[in-house]
Amino acid sequence: MLEPLQNGKDVARLTLERFHRHLAPVYETVGRIKGALPPETALIGFAGAPWTVASYMIEGGSSRDFTRAKRWMHGQITEFAALIDLLVDATSQYLIRQVEAGAAEVSASAAGPAGAARRAADSRSAAGADTDSPRSLRSCRRAGR
Secondary structure, eight states, X not given: OOOOOOSHHHHHTOOHHHHHHHHHHHHHHHHHHHHHSOTTSOOEEEEOOHHHHXXXXXXXXXXXXXXXXXXXXXXXXXXXXXXXXXXXXXXXXXXXHHHHTTOSEEEEXXXXXXXXXXXXXXXXXXXXXXXXXXXSHHHHHHHHO
16 A cells, blocks of 8 residues: 555655656666567566556555545645646656666556546646646646547
């Protein structure tokens, strides 16, 4: 069970460096597996989509209905957007590092409730948040269509 994020202070403590330190064994393992495979065998990398990872971080694990994550998305718009922005960057870098370690291609999980991501982007826009930057939820929303 993960220690769930409780508030914006928890999100503010997250950094890309911390993610990569935590994931260093994954990068090493990808390299070892690739080295042990015959050259003609492709290794496929994987990552959870930002919504999926965010919901696990907020819920503290798996959830049937994502109640806490949805509550964050609608009630803590700025904090949720900051988390998603960080996870978009972290996921991109994570997949790139898997390729650098030897994965031939990469894929990501479904983005979860896609409508929820769209509603979050619309909520951010309505609240006057910057939704035009490449790192914004709007970018995630467009990619999920």
